[in-house]
Amino acid sequence: MPEGTLCNKLTVDTKEHLDSLLADKSGKVYYKEMNDLEVNQKALWGIIQKTFRSRFKTWLEICAHCGLCAESCFHYTANNGDPKQVPSYKIQSTLGEIVRRKGKVDNDFMQHCMDVAFAQCSCCTRCGIYCPFGIDMGIMFSYLRGLLFSQGFTPWEMKIGTGMHRIYHAQMDITTEDWVDTCEWMAEEYEEDWPGLKIPVDVESADIMYTVNAREPKHYPEDLAEAAILFHLAGENWTVPSEGWEETSLAMFAGDWAACKMQVETVYDAMERLKPKRMVVTECGHAYRATVLEGPYWAGRKSGQTPVESIHYVEWVAEALRTGKLKIDPSKKIKEPVTYQDSCNYVRNGGLGHFAREIMSYVAEDFREMTPTKEHNYCCGGGGGLNGIGRYREQRNIGMKVKRDQILDTGAKLVISPCHNCWDAIRDMEEIYHMGIRWTFLKPLLISMVEVPEHLKPEE
């Protein structure tokens, strides 16, 4: 069975393997090899028989082809109503076809499925809430990505991402040592301005175990410092684990379910080891969904719950403002019009939209909702891994037009976006469409607005 040296059905479990993929700039060789990758039809059908159950079967069977899902999909709208972008068509012509053909599909068809599953669906699950039958095509596309991954058909960046998780237990090559060093470095760096600031590592029985997105220590370490400052000001007894600190899951985007399990178990192990009262997840959408919502199932936890209660950063902020642990200086509230980008992963799929509004009521004088909003809001355009895949850059940029127009319609020039993916998409959107907007996470915004208690102020 022909397999490429880079593009194959193997999982990436060694550093050498990972490095060889990274050395292949933009995945040129990888995608070339993909053209010769043979489909193991028997294995594909075998997985389907084991995992394709009544929910999916029914969804594919009873779809009445009513087309109500069409306008729920931002890809459909952004592509001027191209019928090929109707969610029902997209899933029926890919997963539906594989099932109907009992796995007897060829290389071309699998590549077509990969293109649709990644470039035409961000798994935002909005279509599912517009279908009278509740057919959730985002969930089915995620399943399809898993089938594709098992046959080696996954975008180059996703393959690398899964390798990172398998090797480093993080989406980027950050070792335990790198992480702990970053924590120490940030605490030192900011201690002068914030006397007593610490980033406590591996403290047992803390009230909060804080976990992050690997991009923070890798590219924006000040984010970690900002989290520390806010916990410090709020007087929280908190800690970070030396291992099991990474919440994200490119493996979830790729459909590498074994790597998903490995990744979340590192976090659950940290919970068992440090026994915190609660875990707080940083301002990331898919990280929360992966580790808090889906993770317990990957790890085989029947309760569907993480070992200790886990909350998203917006829940913590809302609580801190409500209880007065953090106080906003009224003169520093945002005066200009401001809007909020609902992350699909923790708003539609996590029910946390009302916490975001609670925060807005404390920090903004002229808060403007997008239309539609909260659970019905659109994906930023870069979700489901799409931001990170070079092969589909053009399709992503077209899809972002829906969010662009939504933002412009609010009249706000400032977008609060407590999700890395949304934040990136909005940044790229500005670069491409020159809308004249600014965007921010909550942390820097809060630090610029909170009242600092006398005893926590630096000595002049």
Added chain:
Amino acid sequence: MYELLTGPMLWLSFTIFFIGCIVRLVMYFKGLSWQMDRVAYKEHMSYGAKGAARSIFFWLIPFGTRSWRVNPFFTIVFFVFHVGLILTPIFLLSHNILLKERWGFSLWTMSETTADLLTIGVIVAALFMVLRRIALPEVRFLTDAYDYLVLLIATAPFITGFMAFHLVPDYNFWLILHIICGEIMLIAIPFTKLSHFVLFFASRAQLGMDYGIKRGGMKGRSFPW
């Protein structure tokens, strides 16, 4: 012919319909898996039940969901079609006379004018559904012959029934055709897309449980369908 169709054939059709529907429902729920679906159905039954009930309830109310509200034309057509489709055969006077004759009991019955209006509603709504399939590019693109066939199976008993009632000269012909069409529909329900007669409730309940348990239902707010 009439005796055969309203005797053994009717029994057979109803048996296939009822057993078929029950089997479809049982198979659906048996096929759910907490780990594959990633929904802890059993662990959080009360949240699940609430989510399922809300998910079904709001979708059964015209304009009860955002999807219904943003598609008002379709919503009206859809509800006229389904309400007539379900109420007319159950509460029709002549069906209940037959019921009384054969099985010794009958249900409340609607006036003939009401039945006529509902029947015309079903036929006109079906016509609009066909036109919609042809007129809207995104629906036309999805539509195949099977979609028209199931629509025909569902509407045929109404067209033929209406003819039988109003075209006295050919009464027998239309009546026999009406009974055959009705029986075809009953038999087709478990085996075709018409299985959504029961699977609508199953599928809605499942997604409702999903939102009620995993996707935010335990975070203090119910999902605003």
